[in-house]
Amino acid sequence: MNFTLKVWRQRDAQSQGHFVNYEAKNVSGDMSFLEMLDVVNEELTVQGEEPIAFDSDCREGICGSCAMVINGRAHGGRRGSTVCQVHLRHFQDGQTLLIEPWRARPFPVLKDLITDRSAFDRIIQAGGFVSVSTGGAPDGNAIPIAKPVAEQAMDAAACIGCGACVAACKNASAMLFVAAKVSHLAILPQGRAERERRVLNMVHAMDQAGFGNCTVTGSCEAACPKEISLDFIARMNREYGKALLLNTVAKKASGGD
Numbered sequence: 001m002n003f004t005l006k007v008w009r010q011r012d013a014q015s016q017g018h019f020v021n022y023e024a025k026n027v028s029g030d031m032s033f034l035e036m037l038d039v040v041n042e043e044l045t046v047q048g049e050e051p052i053a054f055d056s057d058c059r060e061g062i063c064g065s066c067a068m069v070i071n072g073r074a075h076g077g078r079r080g081s082t083v084c085q086v087h088l089r090h091f092q093d094g095q096t097l098l099i100e101p102w103r104a105r106p107f108p109v110l111k112d113l114i115t116d117r118s119a120f121d122r123i124i125q126a127g128g129f130v131s132v133s134t135g136g137a138p139d140g141n142a143i144p145i146a147k148p149v150a151e152q153a154m155d156a157a158a159c160i161g162c163g164a165c166v167a168a169c170k171n172a173s174a175m176l177f178v179a180a181k182v183s184h185l186a187i188l189p190q191g192r193a194e195r196e197r198r199v200l201n202m203v204h205a206m207d208q209a210g211f212g213n214c215t216v217t218g219s220c221e222a223a224c225p226k227e228i229s230l231d232f233i234a235r236m237n238r239e240y241g242k243a244l245l246l247n248t249v250a251k252k253a254s255g256g257d
């Protein structure tokens with residue numbers, strides 16, 4: 001297969017970026033999208049040119065590193081797939097492919113297709129954990145959890161923190177990511193003790209990072225490679241409302257404002 005690639009090249013965070021054309025010639029339809037970029041990069045290196053910078057790690061859809069937009073669709077637009085899981089046979093021979101980084105102010109471009117997604121790390125640091133000493137591995141059935149509850153928590157925990165939800169949202173909202181992280185802990189008994197503090201702190205960190213508001217367009221859910229449901233956003237809004245209320249009541253009871 002042959003493709004014309006229009007790739008976003010940007011020297012560093014301070015420089016202006018622009019699209020550069022490359023030809024990917026005689027590549028196999030069974031190659032992954034990232035393998036094609038590897039081939040193009042090998043040719044660029046042989047020619048003495050700088051290879052295209054992009055993130056990847058697991059190359060099997062679990063690390064969330066391979067963040068890029070292909071022809072305007074986060075992760076290339078194949079349902080339930082990250083870029084590393086997209087194969088060239090899903091495109092048309094001879095097609096032109098526009099390849100760019102996530103476009104969202106809280107994810108500044110560091111170089112070419114690599115963005116700084118540490119804003120997500122700061123949100124997790126604000127509360128995406130259970131702060132108890134867990135000691136050794138507990139017995140598997142020490143805290144019985146009903147199967148539907150465990151499955152719901154697992155559905156939320158499937159989020160790989162890739163940021164496609166933000167990239168696909170016209171408001172650059174991170175609500176789907178934060179909702180998944182808040183929910184997977186709040187649903188389980190181990191996470192309930194800190195649930196109010198957690199949701200307040202994580203939403204605050206999200207706002208501080210400059211992500212936009214959710215206007216329920218559903219583009220995040222459509223772009224999410226782990227098919228995280230919008231229902232989790234509704235769940236987080238309920239968690240947040242309850243936490244605000246409890247916080248206000250607690251402040252009044254202690255004589256605060």
Ligand code: SF4
Pocket residue numbers: 158159160161162163164165166176177180220223224225226227228
């Ligand atoms: S919610 Fe989906 S799109 Fe957003 S960070 Fe998690 S896995 Fe990626």
Ligand code: FES
Pocket residue numbers: 055056057058059060061062063064065066082083084085
């Ligand atoms: S490289 Fe890990 S999800 Fe794509």
